[in-house]
Amino acid sequence: MVTSTKTTERRHKLRLELIDAGETILDKQGLNALTARAVASTVGCSVGAIYNVFEDIDGLIIAVNSRTLAKLDQKISSFVPGGSCGLEPEDCLNELAVAYCRFAIEHTNAWSALFEHGERISRQIPDWHMDEHVHLVGHIVKSLRQLQPAISDEESWQLAGLLFSAVHGVVSLGLQGFFFAVPQRKLEAQVALLVRATLAGLRLN
Amino acid sequence: MVTSTKTTERRHKLRLELIDAGETILDKQGLNALTARAVASTVGCSVGAIYNVFEDIDGLIIAVNSRTLAKLDQKISSFVPGGSCGLEPEDCLNELAVAYCRFAIEHTNAWSALFEHGERISRQIPDWHMDEHVHLVGHIVKSLRQLQPAISDEESWQLAGLLFSAVHGVVSLGLQGFFFAVPQRKLEAQVALLVRATLAGLRLN
Numbered sequence: 001m002v003t004s005t006k007t008t009e010r011r012h013k014l015r016l017e018l019i020d021a022g023e024t025i026l027d028k029q030g031l032n033a034l035t036a037r038a039v040a041s042t043v044g045c046s047v048g049a050i051y052n053v054f055e056d057i058d059g060l061i062i063a064v065n066s067r068t069l070a071k072l073d074q075k076i077s078s079f080v081p082g083g084s085c086g087l088e089p090e091d092c093l094n095e096l097a098v099a100y101c102r103f104a105i106e107h108t109n110a111w112s113a114l115f116e117h118g119e120r121i122s123r124q125i126p127d128w129h130m131d132e133h134v135h136l137v138g139h140i141v142k143s144l145r146q147l148q149p150a151i152s153d154e155e156s157w158q159l160a161g162l163l164f165s166a167v168h169g170v171v172s173l174g175l176q177g178f179f180f181a182v183p184q185r186k187l188e189a190q191v192a193l194l195v196r197a198t199l200a201g202l203r204l205n
Numbered sequence: 206m207v208t209s210t211k212t213t214e215r216r217h218k219l220r221l222e223l224i225d226a227g228e229t230i231l232d233k234q235g236l237n238a239l240t241a242r243a244v245a246s247t248v249g250c251s252v253g254a255i256y257n258v259f260e261d262i263d264g265l266i267i268a269v270n271s272r273t274l275a276k277l278d279q280k281i282s283s284f285v286p287g288g289s290c291g292l293e294p295e296d297c298l299n300e301l302a303v304a305y306c307r308f309a310i311e312h313t314n315a316w317s318a319l320f321e322h323g324e325r326i327s328r329q330i331p332d333w334h335m336d337e338h339v340h341l342v343g344h345i346v347k348s349l350r351q352l353q354p355a356i357s358d359e360e361s362w363q364l365a366g367l368l369f370s371a372v373h374g375v376v377s378l379g380l381q382g383f384f385f386a387v388p389q390r391k392l393e394a395q396v397a398l399l400v401r402a403t404l405a406g407l408r409l410n
Binding site: 115118119130133134137157158160161162164165166167168169170172173174176178179180181182186190193194196197198199200201202 | 324339363365366375376385391399403407
């Protein structure tokens with residue numbers, strides 16, 4: 001079984017190299033540049049070798065997106081009520097939104113790929129990757145439940161989706177520089193204003 | 206000068222035919238399918254003939270987008286305070302948002318091209334086209350000014366941009382079917398909830 005273990009190890013090493021290369025290409029040049037050819041050329045392997053590790057190029061992109069989600073999680077996971085940030089639930093939601101905004105500004109290509117890829121992929125996204133998204137939205141849900149303990153499970157996820165989508169709209173139009181969107185220098189303040197106003201209007205503060 | 210008039214007329218006719226063709230292609234197949242080759246083939250002219258009428262393919266796309274904005278304006282322009290809808294300013298804003306949502310659902314490709322094209326065009330967008338966008342956001346501004354007469358010009362446009370971007374985020378993620386976004390069947394109700402809550406939170410109702 002020595003050979004088999006060696007094969008597994010080699011494949012694992014190649015997998016990490018391919019994800020590293022994909023991450024660098026995405027970061028510098030955006031999702032359209034993240035092709036099998038570009039990744040193979042960076043790593044110095046054949047295009048075919050990629051398909052010994054990933055089912056298709058979408059599999060590699062999902063692996064890179066998964067890293068982006070992990071980085072985002074690292075930036076925002078302390079903003080949960082009772083967590084290390086020591087903030088009240090409303091302030092947690094505010095900080096979550098501002099941190100999301102900051103992450104999008106700092107890692108625009110990687111952040112933008114999370115949505116672009118979701119839009120263009122035709123095959124099923126694996127459950128483990130869906131779970132990573134659910135985990136992130138779960139941070140919003142935790143604060144909403146603290147603000148309104150009587151809220152139902154369905155309502156809290158629905159409201160979390162609404163808040164997320166609204167903040168995402170402000171951030172994404174702002175970063176695209178769409179002319180009547182919020183200008184980038186005001187994004188953080190405006191996102192915070194939106195979250196506070198919406199929570200107040202919903203009487204969740 | 207008879208010949209010159211004829212030339213002008215012929216060019217005007219071709220212009221309308223090209224926009225019609227572009228509109229149909231965009232509507233059925235989306236922005237990526239709206240190429241000079243596809244439009245020329247539909248109209249039955251040479252690709253070169255397009256460039257006697259439009260500076261470049263972006264010029265044709267802008268003309269098609271301009272039609273989309275006019276259609277959108279037709280759907281929403283009655284929702285202004287004191288207008289034919291007879292609604293109060295807060296209800297105007299609500300109806301504006303719901304009408305925007307409905308338009309995006311009914312004309313997804315055309316609506317989506319307004320943003321996709323803005324993102325990929327590299328040359329300057331002509332002022333007359335920018336003015337069309339400003340005109341649309343102006344509908345939001347009118348209601349905000351009625352709700353809060355003391356609001357400054359800058360604040361009212363800023364707030365209009367924030368409201369628009371938030372609603373746009375909910376609509377666009379919902380239509381993309383991004384998994385934790387608002388599901389399409391709930392879009393109109395959720396958009397209305399967001400607008401009411403935000404206005405209430407900003408004490409604008």
